Amino acid sequence: MTVTLRDVARAADVSVATASRALAGSSLINQATQKHVVQVAAAIGYRTNTVARALKTRKSRLIGLTVHNLENASFRVLASVVQARMQALGYQVILSISNDDAEQEREIFKTLVDHSVDGLIAVPTGSNGAQLLAMEHADTPVICAVRRVTGASLESILAADMEGAYTGTQHLLGLGHRRIGLIVGPLDTTSGKERLAGYTRAMQEAGLTVDPALIHRGRYLPETGVTGGNALLSLATPPTAIFVANHESSVGVLRVVSERGLSIPSDLSLLFYEDSPWFEWQRPAISVVDSGAADMANLAVDRLMSRLGGVANSGREYRIGSRLVERASCRALPAS
């Protein structure tokens, strides 16, 4: 039925060992035999059985990729980029979705190990560091992306959230805004904490006292945008600009703005965090602090590949700088 290396060997009149070497492109082999074997193999339609090879070499050419979901634009970009690049490098990726649930993630990691993935790129929930460390000890490189695990010495590729929020806030400040609202994620996540810190720092450096009423924190959900937007806009002195530093809530904020009949940017300036294709199709196009998902994905792949190539775990944290993308949703305030 299936044509095996044996068949190739027989057809090319060499031993299986030679056939294997020829196909693997081993150096210690006669050029002529090499060519011949390769030709014969192609002729009879031979394809390496990766399972058998994996059993022997303990290399599956499979890597795991776990993300919280596929709705968040950053995770989606991560999935696309990792998939495309790893495939080009001869690896297949097993995608798993954790729903940001520690329990599910635990199961996923176990199964991935069972399938003997050669490596793992994970957006971790943060709760299964021990398991990840165990994988590292079992010589399976793990790269954390977007999120990290505190206390575990794993290579992590993160966004420079503090710096990004600082840059974004500064941009708004530079435009003359003084009352700047912030909608941010939970403060028990690194990104939530750091984005708030960046905002705070920029405000303080500008000599402004941070008004707690201008800060709304909530879950990574569209609803947060609605409650946050309404809360901020209902203030006695509402903000002249809102920095939406919680990607998922963007759509909720847009809804509130539209319901209140506010026009952007004349009534309110809006700055989002993490770019999404449709932000630029929006009218006015939304300015964003792009956290660089594609670059994070690329670096994650680069790091994984070098780990796969034998480089030791640096335990290092890499930060991808944020980038301000000015579009049309922020206006300069006339000097008053």
Place this chain on the structure above:
Amino acid sequence: MTVTLRDVARAADVSVATASRALAGSSLINQATQKHVVQVAAAIGYRTNTVARALKTRKSRLIGLTVHNLENASFRVLASVVQARMQALGYQVILSISNDDAEQEREIFKTLVDHSVDGLIAVPTGSNGAQLLAMEHADTPVICAVRRVTGASLESILAADMEGAYTGTQHLLGLGHRRIGLIVGPLDTTSGKERLAGYTRAMQEAGLTVDPALIHRGRYLPETGVTGGNALLSLATPPTAIFVANHESSVGVLRVVSERGLSIPSDLSLLFYEDSPWFEWQRPAISVVDSGAADMANLAVDRLMSRLGGVANSGREYRIGSRLVERASCRALPAS
């Protein structure tokens, strides 16, 4: 290093065969030994080597999933649902992205076969039917989802596009609209053809002659929404409603509407095809013809599982009925 079945056998003082049977939950085994082996296995931290098992049984417990991209909401839902359900069923999914490119798809299928996936759920480009058929002949079940391959007798799970477009158009007609614009995908895709057919049928049944100027067809891209929207809205007698039956162009249409300062639904009624989470967050919330991506995904999994269970290829085409989701973007026209 790694603990094998041998170790379990030794530790439990039975043969490898018995250990294997105990772990596999074979029927022909003593309850007591069974329990004992399982306990010992857990105690020494045994985990089945799926690669070795796959080599022996020719079942990898891996399935392939190919989609054009992760941006289209339907593909995303397909990926999420298939991943979650297959995982729960003890399978892992290898995700590949074809970019709707026949060449890339060809490579993907080859690699998937190399990794001996047990089955495949594919959103096919349509150009590699022979390869898919070859997989079927090699006893690897293939289920096509969302798109199909003409001329190949493969099980396909499709949306009832003709019916959906018919329903959507009828809805608009029922609201009193007579000049209904249609923005649709390429006519060399099944969905493009069928959606146009559904629209045409509804119009004709209402006794209306179809004005070709009201039909804009274009690629599955946001740009199409811009050119299409502008073309339709620039007509001497512009439509009172636009049926955007090309998911990707939705965002482009919204942009045109906003640029022209049109208000929905008073100036123009809008009906989209294929639901997306953010459509309901939009203000006004967008009415849609939901093509049922989640249901397609579920059925695809069901079909794959029964094929995996030994059921023969029915070669059948399954259609998931569309559903009209009325929100707030279509208004009834006053009888004139």
Place this chain on the structure above:
DNA sequence: CTGTTAGCGCTTTCAC
């Protein structure tokens, strides 16, 4: 019910 044994298809010493 349990043990012995023969591979699945491949890579890789180790001899020649």
Place this chain on the structure above:
DNA sequence: GTGAAAGCGCTAACAG
């Protein structure tokens, strides 16, 4: 440069 042979870890006859 090439071949023979030994498994990787597991399952599935086949005996007992």
